[in-house]
Amino acid sequence: MTTMASAVMALVCVSATLLLLMAAPQPPLYGSAAVLAGLIGGSLLLIAATALGTYWMMSRTLQPVRAISGKLATIRPSNLSERVPLPSHDDEFKELAQTTNQTLERAQAAIQEQLRFASDTSHDLRNPLAAMRTEIEEALMRREEIDWVDTADRLLESVERLQDLVTNLLEISRLDAGVIGQHDLLNLAVLVDGELDHRQSKVRVVRRFSSGVMVNGERIGLTRLLHNLMDNAERHARSTVMVTVEHRGDAPVLEVYDDGSGVPREQREVIFERFARLQDARAKDAGGSGLGLPIARQIAEDHGGTLTIEDSPSGARFVARFPRPAALAAGSR
Missing domain, CATH: 1.10.287.130 (Signal transduction histidine kinase, dimerisation/phosphotransfer (DHp) domain)
Incomplete structure (x- = not known):
């Protein structure tokens, strides 16, 4: 609105000046009416040429954007393998096209x-x-x-x-879906000890707990993580499962170890894929789904932690690490 008002005022001033010049009795400022007409005509031509040149340059500049938007309009869930064209010049538009293609790759995956x-x-x-x-x-x-x-x-x-x-x-x-329950400051050893008390295990369960191992987490999620690890350990253990809760450095750690046949190093990440089941697991439990360990890892990651398989003399050793609660970390400074 301010720009439009300024333009109107400028037009009014120019018009008033021209009227005064034409109405004044003294000789024309520009020598003659023909000179004045030439100046005005030349100015109009210059303005028109500038406008056309600007339009042409903007059209060429925005042509990659039209190509990207046109290609995106044709991409459907059935043809996510297609990609938008990359501009030839290394500029912001090429960066935009590359980012768009990366987004399409993630959507396709x-x-x-x-x-x-x-x-x-x-x-x-x-x-x-x-x-x-x-x-x-x-x-x-x-x-x-x-x-x-x-x-x-x-x-x-x-x-x-x-x-x-x-x-x-x-x-x-x-x-x-990212549904996260209420996180509370929990004593991990007390939580694990109570859940193991209510669990009917088919093998001997050895407990090694340290006091004061606190985590900031969701009780239901951590309980599910523990039971999934215990189900897996009891399925593969020969006679014993060892559950450890302790601090390692600043990290609260939950460890579940079984004395079974273990997991080959090259397959330690495979077992965390959904529905992935090793041959040994299928032989011992044909009714398993291959979802317990992926769920346990996702719960650990949702708590800001990790779940991995670490080296052990025999069997499989699952280690869940969680971040130290912020309140405790701030209080120790």
Whole structure:
């Protein structure tokens, strides 16, 4: 509005000056009316040429932006492999195109991961359903001679496996959606000790706890992390699982160790992929889903920590490290 008002005032001043010059009795300031007309005409031509030149330069300058926006308008979820064209000059527009292509690559990877996840999920959901259907159909074909109690027990195993899988899928959905519960200052040793007291383990569980190991975390999430690590350890342990809670440096640490066959070094990251199960795990527990360890790692990362497998003389040693609570870190300075 200010620019427009200034332009109007300037136009009014120019018009008033021209009228005064034409109405004045003295000789024209520019010598003659023809000279004045030439000056005005030349000024108008200069303004027009400047406007056309500016428009042409801006059109050429913004041409890469039109190319990028035009290509983006044609990209759909079904053709995320396509990329926007890169300008020939190294400037901000080329940087914009490169950033756009990187975003498309991340979107393509995310969609491919979701498709793979959906495929693996449907496969794992079909298995217990197919087992239940087979049991029911065989029972109906031999109604008189079937042991219905034994059939119910086998059906219950499939139902429990299906229930565990659905629970894991709901937990993954919650974690992927970024749903974070209330974080409180918790005594990690007390939390782990209480959960182990309520757990019925099939092997001997050795506890090594230090006092005063505090974490800032969500009780439900940390409990789920512990039980997932314990489920894995008890599945592979020969006779003993050792659970350790202590400080290492400034980091609160939860360690779960089993005396089983361990995990080959080259596969230590593979087991944290969703639905990934090693051959040894499939042999020991055909009903597993391959989601427990990925969920445990994601919970640790959501708490600002890490979950890794570290070297041990035998068996597998899972180590979860958490950041020291900010309140305690500030108080120790």
